[in-house]
Amino acid sequence: MKLDKVRAAEILREQAAHLTSNKGDEAWIAKVERLSQLCQDGLSKTHIAFLGTAMLAKALDLRADLFAIKPNHAKDNENAFSARTLCHSVLVPLAAELGISLGVTGREPLNNQPYFRMTRLGDGTPVHGGGRAAFDYMLELVHELETLKTETGALGTLRAYIGVRMKYQPRYAVREGTTQITPESLTTTIREFVRLNSEHGKRAQAIVAGLLDVFATPARVESGRINDPSRKYPGDVCVRSETNPDEWDKAFEVRDKPVAVSDAQIFGKKCVDMQVREAAVVMVSDRQSTLDSAQLTQWASGFGLGLTLFHGWPEFVDQVLFWSALPKFEGANQAVEFVRQRLIDVEVAPESVAAWDRMTTST
Numbered sequence: 252m253k254l255d256k257v258r259a260a261e262i263l264r265e266q267a268a269h270l271t272s273n274k275g276d277e278a279w280i281a282k283v284e285r286l287s288q289l290c291q292d293g294l295s296k297t298h299i300a301f302l303g304t305a306m307l308a309k310a311l312d313l314r315a316d317l318f319a320i321k322p323n324h325a326k327d328n329e330n331a332f333s334a335r336t337l338c339h340s341v342l343v344p345l346a347a348e349l350g351i352s353l354g355v356t357g358r359e360p361l362n363n364q365p366y367f368r369m370t371r372l373g374d375g376t377p378v379h380g381g382g383r384a385a386f387d388y389m390l391e392l393v394h395e396l397e398t399l400k401t402e403t404g405a406l407g408t409l410r411a412y413i414g415v416r417m418k419y420q421p422r423y424a425v426r427e428g429t430t431q432i433t434p435e436s437l438t439t440t441i442r443e444f445v446r447l448n449s450e451h452g453k454r455a456q457a458i459v460a461g462l463l464d465v466f467a468t469p470a471r472v473e474s475g476r477i478n479d480p481s482r483k484y485p486g487d488v489c490v491r492s493e494t495n496p497d498e499w500d501k502a503f504e505v506r507d508k509p510v511a512v513s514d515a516q517i518f519g520k521k522c523v524d525m526q527v528r529e530a531a532v533v534m535v536s537d538r539q540s541t542l543d544s545a546q547l548t549q550w551a552s553g554f555g556l557g558l559t560l561f562h563g564w565p566e567f568v569d570q571v572l573f574w575s576a577l578p579k580f581e582g583a584n585q586a587v588e589f590v591r592q593r594l595i596d597v598e599v600a601p602e603s604v605a606a607w608d609r610m611t612t613s614t
Contacts, residue, residue, distance in 0.1 A: 252315060252322075252332045259311050259341045266310075266410040267349045270417075275410030283415040286388055287354075294381030296354030297363045298389040299416065303346075303353060304338040304361070305393050306412050310405040317372065317393050324370035335361040352419035356598070423595055423604045428612035430587045437583040438568045440610050441590075445507055445535060445564075447606070452487075453597045455507040459533055460488045461590030462571045463503070465582045471496075474593060485525040486518065501529045510534045515547055515558070523554045531559040533567050587611045 266275075274280060283302070290296040308315040319331035338361050346353050353360055361367070365386070369376035372393065378386045399405050432440070445454045460474035471491045475484045486502030493500065502525075504518045515532050522530040530551075534542075544560050551558035561567040575582040594604050 252312065252330050254308060254311055254315070254332055254337055256337070256341050259307055259337065260345055262310050262406070262409070263307065263341070263345045263349065263413070266406060267351075267413050267417075269410060270414050273410065274414050275412075276404070276407035277411075279408045279411035280415055282392055283412050286385060286392065287415060287419060289385035289388055290354055290382075293383075293385045294379055295363075295385065297360050297366065298382065298385045299352075299354030300338060300342070300360035301334065301366060302389050302392060303351075303412055303416070304334050304342055305396055306405070306409045307342055308332055308334070308337055309396050309399060310402070310409045313399065313402065313405060317397055320366075320372050321370055335359070335366070346416075349413070349417070350420045350422075351413055351416045352421075353416070354419075421595075421598060421601050423601050424608075426591065426608050426612065428608075430584050430611055431613045432583055432587060432611055434568065434572050434579045434583040437586060437611075438565050441568065442535075442564050444607060444610060446537070448603065449507050450599050450603060452505065452507055453599050454594070454603065455533075455535055456487050456505045457593035457597050457599065458590050459503055459505045459567070460596075461593040462568060462586050463488060463490060464589035464593070465575045465577065465586045466490075466571050467493075467500075469589065469592075471500075474596065485522045485527045486530065489527075499525065499527045501531065502527045504530070504532045505535075506532065506539075507535050509536050509538050509540065510542070512542055512547065515542065515560070516550060519547075519551050519554070519556055519558050523556050528555065529557045529559075531561060533561045535564055535567075539563075 286302060287299060290299050305317045308317060314330045315332050316325070316328055316330040319325040319328045320334035322331040322333055325331035339359055343353065343358055343360065345351070355363070365376040365378050373390055396408065399408070441458050445458065449455065456474060460472055463472045467490045471493065472488065473484055473491065474488045484502070485499060487505040488503040489499050490501040492498040502522050506514070510532060518532060519530055539562060541562060542560055547558055547560065561570070572579045572582045572586070577585060591604060591607055594607060
């Protein structure tokens with residue numbers, strides 16, 4: 252089945268526009284909300300994107316077989332369709348346009364597991380234990396979608412999905428006021444900001460990336476998403492070579508929970524394997540014990556690796572601002588803006604960005 256992408260986009264826009272007068276099927280609003288919560292509690296949010304794709308396919312053509320999602324594996328099924336294509340070509344760009352959260356932010360949500368491996372939905376492809384409850388519930392919903400016989404019913408489920416997932420789309424306020432912060436108060440603010448709520452390491456990682464933006468410019472600093480299973484970076488935050496952008500100059504592991512010697516060694520070994528010669532571990536937990544720097548330096552030198560340990564924020568902030576091309580006062584104020592953008596990039600809660608603004612802004 253070749254689905255009409257233009258018509259699919261029209262349907263999404265139409266259903267989003269109708270939300271003001273009709274929120275969609277009430278029962279399905281509750282079901283989408285439940286799936287959203289299961290995905291929030293689990294380890295995978297890709298199931299949200301898949302459900303949206305299945306709903307869109309059903310609204311576009313009632314004949315669509317929502318389990319035959321890979322036509323190459325269902326050549327005799329005239330109602331098979333490419334879920335990956337529909338998601339990538341229509342749902343993802345329209346979600347960005349309309350402000351619909353798909354749970355995941357990449358351009359290819361269904362290129363993740365378990366959808367990447369499966370030949371047919373429900374074919375027994377292994378699912379990560381942390382995402383099993385969400386996957387099983389999503390499967391129940393797809394079975395229910397399959398029973399829909401009217402276009403009105405299909406559109407009602409899609410509208411319910413759009414309405415619920417719009418509520419999950421982060422929206423960040425515009426910063427007001429001016430920034431006037433000293434390097435010392437920046438360190439104090441950072442420590443307090445991370446202590447208030449770690450957000451599973453997001454805040455600390457964003458701060459390290461923002462500070463490194465001051466030192467190396469945002470064009471050279473790469474920061475992956477927290478717990479990204481398809482990590483292509485040697486560390487949480489990495490700096491590209493100034494002379495060869497295809498090479499890594501430095502890699503940083505950021506931890507706001509206690510780090511053991513073995514953790515530093517595992518990270519260092521990964522850097523060696525990915526041909527990074529300079530690595531650093533930024534340890535900012537209040538419960539962090541002092542690691543034996545001499546022991547780790549000797550271990551790292553055996554691999555030709557330079558390994559630096561930062562115990563706490565003061566040392567790291569001071570070093571980055573010192574090596575920046577800007578005077579420390581200017582660098583500290585520039586860091587505030589860079590950190591703010593990095594917080595948004597790693598998708599902290601909107602109230603977290605607002606808190607950062609309050610803590611760093613003078614009116």
